[in-house]
Structures are given as C-alpha cells and as structure tokens.
Amino acid sequence: MSAALEAGIQTTIALQRDLQRLYDLPRFPPVSDFLLFDRALADRLTPPHQRRGDERLLLREEHGELALSLFLDPQVLRALAESSAGALHGRHLQPLLHAIEGVSHWLAVFWHAQRGSSVSALELELQAEIDKYALIAQRLLLQRGSVPRSLHPTLYDPASVDGTLHGAERDRYLTANRLAASLWRQLLQRNGADPQHPQSLATLRRFYRLDREGKRRMSCSRRL
Numbered sequence: 001m002s003a004a005l006e007a008g009i010q011t012t013i014a015l016q017r018d019l020q021r022l023y024d025l026p027r028f029p030p031v032s033d034f035l036l037f038d039r040a041l042a043d044r045l046t047p048p049h050q051r052r053g054d055e056r057l058l059l060r061e062e063h064g065e066l067a068l069s070l071f072l073d074p075q076v077l078r079a080l081a082e083s084s085a086g087a088l089h090g091r092h093l094q095p096l097l098h099a100i101e102g103v104s105h106w107l108a109v110f111w112h113a114q115r116g117s118s119v120s121a122l123e124l125e126l127q128a129e130i131d132k133y134a135l136i137a138q139r140l141l142l143q144r145g146s147v148p149r150s151l152h153p154t155l156y157d158p159a160s161v162d163g164t165l166h167g168a169e170r171d172r173y174l175t176a177n178r179l180a181a182s183l184w185r186q187l188l189q190r191n192g193a194d195p196q197h198p199q200s201l202a203t204l205r206r207f208y209r210l211d212r213e214g215k216r217r218m219s220c221s222r223r224l
C-alpha cells in the first residue's frame with residue numbers, strides 16, 4: 001500500500017473520531033476495518049439499483065446479520081493525503097466531502113444497528129449534510145482561527161447537488177441539503193460557526209438521536 005493511500009485511510013479514522021466526539025458516541029471499531037478501495041470488487045458488491053460513485057456504503061443483511069463496507073475510491077483517499085487533515089479548498093474539497101459523507105453514513109448505520117433501530121436513506125443523507133459543515137468548520141477554526149461566511153452557501157447551494165441524480169434519489173438529496181442548510185442557518189445566527197459552542201453542541205447531539213420525523217421538525221423549527 002502506498003504512503004499516500006495509507007495517509008488517506010488515517011484521515012478517515014480521524015473523521016470518525018471527530019464525529020464520535022462531536023456526538024458523544026461510544027467507541028466503535030475503526031472505519032478502516034470496513035474500508036474498501038478496490039473499485040472492481042466494489043462494483044461486484046454494489047446492487048444494480050445503487051449508483052457506482054466514488055463513495056458507496058455497501059449493505060447486505062443475511063440471517064439477521066448486517067454486512068457493512070464503505071467504498072472510497074483510491075483517488076479520493078490519495079487526495080485527502082495531499083495536505084494535512086484533508087485539504088479544505090480548491091480541488092481537494094470534493095474528495096474531503098466524499099470522505100465525510102462516507103464516514104458519516106457508516107457511523108450512523110453502525111450506531112443504529114447497535115441500538116437495534118432502523119435508519120432511512122433520507123436520514124443518512126441529512127446527517128451527512130450536517131456533518132460536512134461541522135467537520136469542515138472545526139478544521140477551519142483549527143487551521144485559520146475562523147470560518148468564512150461563504151462556507152454555508154458553498155455547501156448548501158442546491159445547484160451543487162450531483163447533476164447525474166434523477167427522480168426520487170435527487171429529491172432525497174435536495175431535501176437533505178435544504179433541511180441541513182436550515183438547521184445550520186439557525187445555529188449560525190444564534191451561536192456562530194463553532195460546532196463546539198455549548199448550545200450548538202447540545203442541539204447537534206440531540207438532533208443525532210432523533211428519529212426521521214423528529215429531525216425534519218427540528219430542522220424546520222425556529223426554536224431549537
């Protein structure tokens with residue numbers, strides 16, 4: 001394994017660690033134990049109805065047991081390694097977003113499975129959209145000491161949703177994008193951009209534990 005690939009894998013572990021701390025989750029096995037970066041193998045494991053993108057959560061349930069893998073394209077992992085903690089600008093932003101989305105999906109499914117609860121595709125997309133802002137804002141605060149106001153419109157521009165999506169899948173992504181934008185807009189107005197602000201942190205942790213309808217209501221509510 002190349003050094004760049006290994007560094008990218010370590011970045012995914014760091015993302016998992018940051019999310020677990022953010023949401024005060026129990027310790028889970030490292031996401032690297034479930035990581036797949038062989039595209040040919042991932043294509044064979046991907047159901048016919050699932051898109052073959054650079055980030056895929058692969059699920060299979062047999063005899064009451066859940067088999068779970070996360071595919072990240074090697075180019076995504078190598079791009080993460082080209083700057084410390086994954087670059088936050090330019091051509092490296094999209095690979096970082098892919099990685100955050102994948103780790104967010106994996107962690108949410110793992111957490112729900114341990115609790116014996118189900119999770120919908122919309123919940124996964126919504127949580128990932130929220131996690132993107134949280135993790136990037138945290139890194140910007142560490143690296144630069146501030147979060148540019150442009151981050152919110154950059155992440156939550158509906159035009160940024162993958163143009164290859166169609167039908168119900170596109171509607172799901174647009175809904176997740178809109179609800180996450182609404183939640184973060186309220187947090188920014190009340191508490192600023194730091195996800196570790198005590199009120200924002202309490203809100204994010206409460207949100208993580210809600211069911212689908214609870215998350216939808218909280219995203220749209222003006223009283224968090």
